[in-house]
Amino acid sequence: MSTSYDIPEVLDRREGPWGEVVLRRHGALLQIIANGCFLMDTSDGRSERRLVDAALDALDDRPAPHVLIGGLGVGFSLAHAAANSRWGRITVVEREPAVIDWHRTGPLAELTRDALADPRTEIVEADLVEYVNETSATYDALCLDIDNGPDWTVTDGNDGLYAKPGLASCARVLRPGGVLAVWSAQPSPDFEETLGNVGFQQVRTEEIPVARGVPDVVHLGVRPG
Known part of the structure; x- marks a missing residue:
């Protein structure tokens, strides 16, 4: 008796600025x-959608309001x-230029075609850590879905976003009363404490x-008015 397995098909493979992306x-x-x-994959998206809704509800x-979404991914938050x-x-x-290309002209376009055509939408090709450190723009909400969250980052440098200096930069680009919403693959009491230490108020975790394993979470904090 033989068993067949569904083997993933590689659609594109590129060497990006931070290594290989497939x-x-x-x-x-x-x-x-x-x-x-x-x-990530396109299997669900409920937590990515909740990331956006939780930020809007808190406003x-x-x-x-003007929202900054950190990380395009498979496009759930943007759409x-x-x-x-x-x-x-x-x-x-x-x-990642490749991720942007996959949405503009590749297989992920089926998920975000309408969103990318929306006149309200702007795509910025930049590292988010550098962007929040350097931009002069301000936002009403930051919805960050970078790597796997505060406690498990795959790419070097992403952990800096979740430390005090990175969160201070996030607070700087938020308008008074603005909301920071951070997606994570698992709850992080330490991160919640850090949010409060940096000065965010009304800190909570949703x-x-x-389907399996620990729940995804959204960490929320409000910049004082």
Whole structure:
């Protein structure tokens, strides 16, 4: 008796600024692999969508807020933000040129074509850590989905975003009363404490159940008014 296995099909493989990135199709799913480590796929997206909604909910009735989404990924957060007319502007910062290409002209376009065509949407090719350190722009909300979250980063340098200096830069680019929302693959009490130590208020963690394992979470904090 023989058993057949569904082997992922490599759709594109590139050497990017931070190493190898691969786009694969595994059955009905599209997957992004970075330096041999699985990052994300198109299987669900409920926690990425909640990341955007939680930030918007925390802004109360602020008119036409401008959101910065850190990390394009497979596009769940962008597509969900663009589907909501309450957002005034949507800026996405993504450092991997290949990921941007896969959305503009590649297989991931099926998920974000409408969002990319939305006049509110702007894609910025940049490293998010450097961007928040250097930009003069300000935002009403930062929705960050970088790597696997505060406690498990795959790419060198991403951990700096979740330390005090990186969070201080996030606070700097937020307007008074602005919201920082951070996606994580697991709860992080230490990160929640760091948010408070940096000066964020109303710090809380929202859990989003997943099919298997520990829940995804969204960490939230508000810059004082």
